[in-house]
Every structure is written in structure tokens, then in C-alpha cells.
Amino acid sequence: MSRPRMCTRLASLLALAMLTATAAAAAETTLTVVDADGASHRFPVESLLGRPDVETVTVAGDPAYGDASPAYRAIPLTGLLAGLPVRGADILEATALDGFVAQLPAGKALSADPAGARAWLAIEDPAKPWPNLPGKKVSAGPYYLVWSNPKRSGIGPEAWPYQAVTLKLTASVASRFPAIVVAETLAADDPARRGQAVFVDNCFACHRMNGAGEASIGPDLNLPMNPTEYFQPEVLPLFIRDPKTVRDWGEQKMPGFGPDVLGDRDLDAVIAYLAHMAGRR
Structure with missing residues (x-):
């Protein structure tokens, strides 16, 4: 191959690589919302920052940044989803x-009750990026679901998904993933039933169960083994409390x-759920 042709080919490959990188960056800064009817809506970051309902929001108890939490430019989640089909959705996913998938009760996420918690979509401005997360080389952007007054509605740290890129209104977790559901024969007050709900709220965002999720x-x-099968009974609670x-x-x-996130009763319940599911592969 002659030098001019080689140079031309290298230039073409470089241009293609730059276009690919630009497209990937644009994709990561575009929010996708899937409504209750299954239709997708895409919101580029520029259009979100230019909305009239953007506010500067400070939050308490930010699990991502802690006391170093920045002031966020944010949109009320109810405002973002206004006009989109939401009826029939039980979950905002x-x-x-990074693969984190939060399952948020739609009733809480879409609530505008001033007496309860309120969900906001915080938007990272590419021109004014947020600081890196503690101990990480990335920020919480491009989008971070934050809450004002989270304790009023029992909002835990797993309900603050950062680096979010997709929001989806969908059916209940149990209807979509029946493999995670406890046996119908369990008594109504069996701790494993409560443990299933605790698992969905606190564990299902990172883990699957029986391949579901x-x-x-x-x-x-649960596959190939369940934590109750390889942790000593006195060790598993310690691991959940503080893995290190x-x-x-x-x-x-x-x-x-x-204990401030997962009370002793809930800890016992999720362990009971895990033990129960070890027999439901």
C-alpha cells in the first residue's frame, strides 16, 4: 500500500473512531424514559437543562456524596413524566x-404529596460536571435520582440510583419475575414473605435470584449456591451489615x-427469605 493511501486510510479510521466516541458520549448523556404503554422517549441533556421547571436543589442524606453533596440542577420527577402514560405502572425501574437496576414503587416516585418524600431527576451539566464520587473516578452523572425529605416516605439508599440513563414505568416485580416469589403455601406472617419485599428494596438492584432480574x-x-449454604449462620448477618x-x-x-438502613427485623427477614429460596431453585 502506498504512503498516501495509508495516510488516507488512517485518517478515515481516526475520523470513524472520533464519530463513534462522540455518538457513545451523546448516548450516555441522553435520558431514555419508557412509559407505561411501552413507548420510549429520549431527552438530550441540553433539552432537560433548558426546561422551565429546572430548579437548584439541595438534599439531605445524599448516599452518593454524603456531606459533600453538591447543589443539583434538577427536575421534579412528576414534571418530567407529566403527559406520559403512567396508569397501571407499579414500578419505576x-x-x-454500571448495571445497577433500582425497582422504585411508582406510588412514591410519582407522589406530589407535600407531606411525603419527593423524587427529583438531578442533571449533570457537561459544562459544570459534578465531583467524582468518593473513592471512584466517575461522578454520579449523567443523571441521579435524588429525594427531598426521604425519611417521610421511608426512602432508603438503594432508591437513589446514580449514573442513571433509563427510567421505565412497568409492572410489579413479582409479576415480571415470578422466580423470586416465595411459595404460596407460606403463612401470611412468615418472615420470608417480608424478606422478599426487603430483598427487592435492598438487594435486587445489584443481584439476581434464580436467574431472574x-x-x-x-x-x-441462589445459583449455583445460596449464601445461607456457604456462610456460617453467625457470619451472614455480619457480612450484610459490613462486608469488609x-x-x-x-x-x-x-x-x-x-441498622439505620436495615433494622434487625428486616435483616432477619431477608435471611429467612434467602434460606427459603435455597429450596426453590
């Missing part, structure tokens, strides 16, 4: 770039669930 951060918690007290490595991602 938020998918993040959409998260990809952590391992499946049991095993620690550089790539560990699981946070601890302290």
Missing part, C-alpha cells in the same frame, strides 16, 4: 451505567447495610 453488579443469590469485616478486596462493591 431505573437502570444505571436485570441487575448485573453482584452475583445471583468478613472479606475485603479492592474491587468489592457491596455496601454495608447498617
Whole structure:
């Protein structure tokens, strides 16, 4: 191949690589919303920042940034979804770039009750990026679902998905993923039933159960084995409370669930659920 042709080909490949990178960057800064009828709506970051209902919001109890939480430019979630079909949706599913998939009760996420918590879509301005997350090389952007007055509605840290890129209004978790459901024969007051709800709220965003689910951060918690089968009974609660007290490595991602996030009753319930599901592969 002659030098002019080689140079031309290299230039073409470089231009293609730049276009691909530009397209990927644009995709990551575009929010996709799937309404209750299954239709997709795409919102580029520029259009969101230019909306008249954007406000500057400060939040308390920010689980991503802690006390260093910045002031966010944000849209009320009810405003973002205004005019879109929402009837019949039980869950607002938020998918993040890292594979975190939060299952948020639609009744809480779409509530405008001033006496309760209020959900906001925080938008990272590419011209004024947020600081990197503590211990990470990335920020919480491009989108971060934050809450004002979270304690009023029992909003836990798993309901604050950062690096979110897709919001989807959908049916209940149990109807979409029956493989995670406890046996019908269980008594109504069996702790495993409560544990199923605790699992969905706190564990399902990172883990699957029996292959069911959409998260990809952590391992499946029943296949090939269940944690109750390889952790000693006295060790599993310690691991859930603070994983680093049991095993620690550089790539560990699981946070601890302290008593302020997961009460003792809920901790016992989720362990009862895991033990029950070990017999339901």
C-alpha cells in the first residue's frame, strides 16, 4: 500500500473512531424514559437543562456524596413524566451505567404529596460536571435520582440510583419475575414473605435470584449456591451489615447495610427469605 493511501486510510479510521466516541458520549448523556404503554422517549441533556421547571436543589442524606453533596440542577420527577402514560405502572425501574437496576414503587416516585418524600431527576451539566464520587473516578452523572425529605416516605439508599440513563414505568416485580416469589403455601406472617419485599428494596438492584432480574453488579443469590449454604449462620448477618469485616478486596462493591438502613427485623427477614429460596431453585 502506498504512503498516501495509508495516510488516507488512517485518517478515515481516526475520523470513524472520533464519530463513534462522540455518538457513545451523546448516548450516555441522553435520558431514555419508557412509559407505561411501552413507548420510549429520549431527552438530550441540553433539552432537560433548558426546561422551565429546572430548579437548584439541595438534599439531605445524599448516599452518593454524603456531606459533600453538591447543589443539583434538577427536575421534579412528576414534571418530567407529566403527559406520559403512567396508569397501571407499579414500578419505576431505573437502570444505571454500571448495571445497577433500582425497582422504585411508582406510588412514591410519582407522589406530589407535600407531606411525603419527593423524587427529583438531578442533571449533570457537561459544562459544570459534578465531583467524582468518593473513592471512584466517575461522578454520579449523567443523571441521579435524588429525594427531598426521604425519611417521610421511608426512602432508603438503594432508591437513589446514580449514573442513571433509563427510567421505565412497568409492572410489579413479582409479576415480571415470578422466580423470586416465595411459595404460596407460606403463612401470611412468615418472615420470608417480608424478606422478599426487603430483598427487592435492598438487594435486587445489584443481584439476581434464580436467574431472574436485570441487575448485573453482584452475583445471583441462589445459583449455583445460596449464601445461607456457604456462610456460617453467625457470619451472614455480619457480612450484610459490613462486608469488609468478613472479606475485603479492592474491587468489592457491596455496601454495608447498617441498622439505620436495615433494622434487625428486616435483616432477619431477608435471611429467612434467602434460606427459603435455597429450596426453590
